[in-house]
Amino acid sequence: MIKKISIGDIAAALNISKSTISFIINGKAKEKRISLALTEKVLQYIDENGYKPSRLAQSLSTGKTMIIGLMVEKISDYFFAQMAYHIEEIAYQNGYKIFYCSTDNDPDKTRELIQLFRDRNVDGYIITPPAGMEKEIQSLIDEGSPVVLFDRYYPDIESSYVILDNFKASYNASKYLAEHAYVHIAFITLDSNQSQMEDRKQGYAKAMIEHGLEVIVEKVPYGNDPDQTVKQLVRFLRQNKRVDAVYFATNYLAFSGVKAINQLGYKIPDGMGIIAFDDHQVFDFYEPTITAVAQPISELAGQSIRVLLSLLNKPLEERAVQKVIVPAHFIIRDSTTRLL
Amino acid sequence: MIKKISIGDIAAALNISKSTISFIINGKAKEKRISLALTEKVLQYIDENGYKPSRLAQSLSTGKTMIIGLMVEKISDYFFAQMAYHIEEIAYQNGYKIFYCSTDNDPDKTRELIQLFRDRNVDGYIITPPAGMEKEIQSLIDEGSPVVLFDRYYPDIESSYVILDNFKASYNASKYLAEHAYVHIAFITLDSNQSQMEDRKQGYAKAMIEHGLEVIVEKVPYGNDPDQTVKQLVRFLRQNKRVDAVYFATNYLAFSGVKAINQLGYKIPDGMGIIAFDDHQVFDFYEPTITAVAQPISELAGQSIRVLLSLLNKPLEERAVQKVIVPAHFIIRDSTTRLL
DNA sequence: CTGAAAGCGCTTACAG
DNA sequence: CTGAAAGCGCTTACAG
Numbered sequence A, B: 001m002i003k004k005i006s007i008g009d010i011a012a013a014l015n016i017s018k019s020t021i022s023f024i025i026n027g028k029a030k031e032k033r034i035s036l037a038l039t040e041k042v043l044q045y046i047d048e049n050g051y052k053p054s055r056l057a058q059s060l061s062t063g064k065t066m067i068i069g070l071m072v073e074k075i076s077d078y079f080f081a082q083m084a085y086h087i088e089e090i091a092y093q094n095g096y097k098i099f100y101c102s103t104d105n106d107p108d109k110t111r112e113l114i115q116l117f118r119d120r121n122v123d124g125y126i127i128t129p130p131a132g133m134e135k136e137i138q139s140l141i142d143e144g145s146p147v148v149l150f151d152r153y154y155p156d157i158e159s160s161y162v163i164l165d166n167f168k169a170s171y172n173a174s175k176y177l178a179e180h181a182y183v184h185i186a187f188i189t190l191d192s193n194q195s196q197m198e199d200r201k202q203g204y205a206k207a208m209i210e211h212g213l214e215v216i217v218e219k220v221p222y223g224n225d226p227d228q229t230v231k232q233l234v235r236f237l238r239q240n241k242r243v244d245a246v247y248f249a250t251n252y253l254a255f256s257g258v259k260a261i262n263q264l265g266y267k268i269p270d271g272m273g274i275i276a277f278d279d280h281q282v283f284d285f286y287e288p289t290i291t292a293v294a295q296p297i298s299e300l301a302g303q304s305i306r307v308l309l310s311l312l313n314k315p316l317e318e319r320a321v322q323k324v325i326v327p328a329h330f331i332i333r334d335s336t337t338r339l340l
Numbered sequence C, D: 001c002t003g004a005a006a007g008c009g010c011t012t013a014c015a016g
Helices: A007-014 A018-025 A036-049 A055-062 A078-093 A107-119 A134-142 A166-178 A195-210 A226-239 A251-264 A281-285 A297-312 B007-014 B018-025 B036-049 B055-062 B078-093 B107-119 B134-142 B166-178 B195-210 B226-239 B251-264 B281-285 B297-312
Strands: A067-072 A097-102 A124-127 A147-150 A160-164 A185-190 A216-220 A245-248 A273-277 A291-294 A323-326 A329-331 B067-072 B097-102 B124-127 B147-150 B160-164 B185-190 B216-220 B245-248 B273-277 B291-294 B323-326 B329-331
Touching: A007 A018, A007 A036, A018 A036, A055 B055, A067 A078, A067 A107, A078 A097, A078 A297, A097 A107, A107 A134, A124 A297, A134 A147, A147 A297, A160 A166, A160 A195, A160 A297, A166 A185, A166 A195, A166 A245, A166 A273, A166 A291, A166 A329, A185 A195, A185 A226, A185 A251, A216 A226, A226 A251, A245 A251, A251 A273, A251 A281, A251 B281, A281 B251, A281 B281, A297 A323, B007 B018, B007 B036, B018 B036, B067 B078, B067 B107, B078 B097, B078 B297, B097 B107, B107 B134, B124 B297, B134 B147, B147 B297, B160 B166, B160 B195, B160 B297, B166 B185, B166 B195, B166 B245, B166 B273, B166 B291, B166 B329, B185 B195, B185 B226, B185 B251, B195 B216, B216 B226, B226 B251, B245 B251, B251 B273, B251 B281, B297 B323
Parallel strands: A067 A097, A067 A124, A124 A147, A147 A160, A160 A323, A185 A216, A185 A245, A245 A273, A273 A291, B067 B097, B067 B124, B124 B147, B147 B160, B160 B323, B185 B216, B185 B245, B245 B273, B273 B291
Antiparallel strands: A291 A329, B291 B329
């Protein structure tokens, strides 16, 4: 067990004060007009003895931890994992470390996690909030913590956020189906009133109405077992035989949906057109490949962390709310080309 | 900005000493023989004023952060994400918080991350180490930090670890192919000498030799672009037309492999048998479903954190190295039933 | 140019 | 039964 060396040890060894060392470590040697000779000497000592200042003590003293709390819905989702990856990279470049966790869209768990981050004194938050966390988010903001909402937001709260243009992306995807010979287009979504899901539905509905097509929406319970979802969708498609295209609001709904379609023996894309929201590597792997709405992850991530950093760098009174809406990419593959 | 209340504020308000409050908070009221009346009064005050002790100050004082550093290869992989989930749960129950990060199997990144965790004073480590990190792991152990290696280990280091019985699992899977009418069985693996990959190869080789079959191994560079992998495997299968079954050492190799097989027009399972190591939801989604070796994630996770907790709870001199080897599950699906 | 001292918010051995 | 005091390892206003 190697005893870690502290600033006091250096002070004793070099026979100078802790203040001087602290200034040198923090690059304030010039500002404090410390002689070059002393500066060099201290730096060399530090280097030779492998001194690392204690973060803990620094944080206690400065009130800053240089830690950002990142709360996503599910860190194992490709989308969120990539987000975390990109956010982390930029955070590091700015001297911040990221702590991440998954809310699983569970309000209780989220509350606990927020408390946990608070306890750990994170300097700022990037959060994909479950529905109904308005109060907690508001109180975070009220405490003076910089907060950036991500992927979804609360219309009733004045907070910064970075989201995808879900409405437009969804509208475009739905329109594409309508313009490619599909005439009974169903929208399969989650039973959730989160903003991003609502926007996707509205986009779909608008496209249907514009093309004089029927609006057919089927809702699957959130957190459903995939097998249950397959069953529900088989039932749905059996009861709605006229449906000739299905647009899924999430990628995992599409997984279950494709299974259901296969069970019923419909052929993609001819018997049934398919689009999924939120691209996934498997869509390119499956046969036929599946058309999808892709989220520009690195841009979403970059915007989120940059907004947070700008809040972090400003005193409370200068912080302005920033709202960023990023457009999606539409990737056309084989699941939407109907042979006429 | 709400000013947080400190133990000193309570002491002043209640006109008692900080020590007394500290003892009460830490459940040592009885032990320190503090009157029930005072205890109640303090607890009530804390409750009413929402006091939370500063973790930072506690850590600085005790030298413990109650944080476990979890370093996995890639947190977005289903396997590692699930691991993290289970580990976190048990850690929480024991008062520990988890910080996780991904090594991406990159030695330089791993070195940085270890340094980061050290800087943040984590109390213990669970690590899936990239190849060649022996020195860093050893120095962690030498410093007196509890360390549990996971998923793979270093034969030359005396450290605790929890791993899958890769050899046996791989042997069984290979044997299954050999016993189900496949006669030219190729093993597709990564160009990596990590222990788990090595064990999988040895298990395969043993089964082949026992059945008098040819050992055919193809290595794909680690971190290869999937499209590149597909090309390599198409080339490999073209040059090895006799191959009638392929056993993939990881699930993502199987993704590329199936694409290659499809491109060549072979039919699974009749023209080509398939097994993948490390189960994936997609294997059950694909048609035909794909036989796989599944890792019992919750058991692996449970063992890892339990071993770490037992180290954490013991003084340095009482810590014994613990080595745990967990058996795999073999899931037979449709990709391995050859019609004769 | 450099240092002594107070303070961040806890814990804990010691004293009574 | 309870408190005064030192200490964890830093930072920073103040003094000279």
